[in-house]
Amino acid sequence: MLKVPDHQVAGHQARNGQLGPLIDDSGRFYKPLQDDDRGSKEVAFYSSFSSNTRVPDHIRRLFPVFHGTQLLEASDGSGLRPHLVLEDVVSSRSHPSVMDIKIGSRTWYPEASEDYIQRCFKKDRETSSLSLGFRISGLQIYGNEESGFWKPERKLVQNLSAADVRVVLKNFVSSNLPVDPNSDPDCSFAASVYGGSTGILAQLLELKAWFEDQTMYHLNSCSVLLVYEKEKVLKGERSDAEVKLIDFAHVTEGKDIIDHNFLGGLCSLIKFISEILTSPDECTTKACLRDSERDKEILTSPDECTTKVCLQDSDKNTNYSENGTIEGM
Ligand SMILES: O=P(O)(O)O[C@@H]1[C@@H](OP(=O)(O)O)[C@H](OP(=O)(O)O)[C@H](O)[C@H](OP(=O)(O)O)[C@H]1OP(=O)(O)O
Ligand SMILES: Nc1ncnc2c1ncn2[C@@H]1O[C@H](COP(=O)(O)OP(=O)(O)O)[C@@H](O)[C@H]1O
The missing domain is CATH 3.30.470.160 (Inositol polyphosphate kinase)
Incomplete structure (x- = not known):
């Protein structure tokens, strides 16, 4: 039985009738291939990488195991679609x-x-x-x-x-x-x-x-x-x-x-x-910046902003509100 992952933190999500990854109870993560060449590029990478004998084992274990592709009902209700079948890298953990x-x-x-x-x-x-x-x-x-x-x-x-x-x-x-x-x-x-x-x-x-x-x-x-x-x-x-x-x-x-x-x-x-x-x-960093506006200044006019750099620890400027958002940014 396929379901929406509970612990996905970024990327396209399968909620609200959208196209996104699914998981099963056996520890597999099914990522739908997107329509343009992104899906085929990712399949090509996994196929090449998984059969590449020049990749050492201690590096291979830093990538999800690849189990090929499979046609599955897509999460957006659009019918059968090929999915990458990957190791679900969070499945062995409860929280x-x-x-x-x-x-x-x-x-x-x-x-x-x-x-x-x-x-x-x-x-x-x-x-x-x-x-x-x-x-x-x-x-x-x-x-x-x-x-x-x-x-x-x-x-x-x-x-x-x-x-x-x-x-x-x-x-x-x-x-x-x-x-x-x-x-x-x-x-x-x-x-x-x-x-x-x-x-x-x-x-x-x-x-x-x-x-x-x-x-x-x-x-x-x-x-x-x-x-x-x-x-x-x-x-x-x-x-x-x-x-x-x-x-x-x-x-x-x-x-x-x-x-x-x-x-x-x-x-x-x-x-x-x-x-x-x-x-x-x-x-x-030696020069902690007060806020991201200063970061942008450094990137756009590096010579001008050196005098404005603040040496204060800007951790102190970050406050988290009760609903978990970050205030003062
Ligand atoms: O659709 P968006 O704006 O959420 O952008 C996606 C990005 O989300 P984010 O920048 O985090 O908001 C998303 O970034 P993350 O994986 O969430 O870091 C991808 O860059 C995705 O592109 P692709 O599928 O890797 O080609 C991005 O998808 P495309 O816009 O390229 O379809
Ligand atoms: N193999 C995997 N096992 C478990 N979770 C994964 C795996 N691959 C991706 N994820 C989860 O899905 C999210 C988005 O994955 P990603 O491959 O970046 O998708 P997209 O191409 O939509 O950006 C990641 O942030 C992570 O939470």
Whole structure:
């Protein structure tokens, strides 16, 4: 029996009669192929990647397992449609905390249509992509049985400033939910989720080492999904924190060239996470910016804004209201 996923945090969703992914009880994730060439491109990537003997096993396990394609009734009622059959990477967890982070300072690529490039370029400028090399596309953080999940609105998440991105990466591994305006994220799960020899940082570093070498694929507009189960951490069990790469609708051939765009974004994410582990109370960037308007100033007129840069920790400027939205942005 197919159903709408409970723990999807970004992308096209199968709710309200729309076209989106479905899951079953056996741990499979069915992603519908879109009408244009995005669907066929993603199938081509998974087919190539899953049979590519040059991909080492420790890298392969950072991608969902691919089980081919299957014709299924689409979620929008339009009839039979081919779907990618993938491993459902959250299915083994009952209350997964999940974050989707789109990697790369540019999500467009020269081979795309002019219209697509313009749309991507606008989103990259308006989000943290251009300034940081990545943007948070969506997330959910499990609190407890009473509070359930904190799942901020996607548009809000995508408009975070550099400083706010750091706060959200801290929130993701904190026991106090962001809805409490009086408490800073305590980062109490940082060591078990981000740290350790098998934690998220170690997995991202393995990925980075591979991207320093591989020239087969350029992962344009692709995301890393960070997943963990809070209850395991609370029980003192070994953390199940995982990194999985998803969304390959815009992959292009590497043509013997390093994927600098992905590699740069990944390095930036690694820096944020490393700094949370080593100095959770300190400011990430030397020049913390008061708000995202300042980010834009730096990008548009870098020489003019140096005097305006504020050295104050802008964590203090972020307040979460009771309904989970972020105030003061
Ligand atoms: O439709 P939208 O505006 O939600 O845009 C989708 C994006 O949502 P977002 O920017 O997060 O709001 C969406 O981004 P996320 O996966 O949510 O990060 C994709 O970029 C999607 O394009 P594609 O299917 O990968 O080609 C985007 O779909 P298209 O607009 O390219 O169809
Ligand atoms: N293999 C998977 N297992 C579980 N969840 C997934 C998987 N692939 C994607 N998702 C969920 O679906 C969301 C959107 O996926 P994505 O492939 O980016 O779709 P789109 O092409 O519509 O943007 C992700 O943010 C994640 O929550």
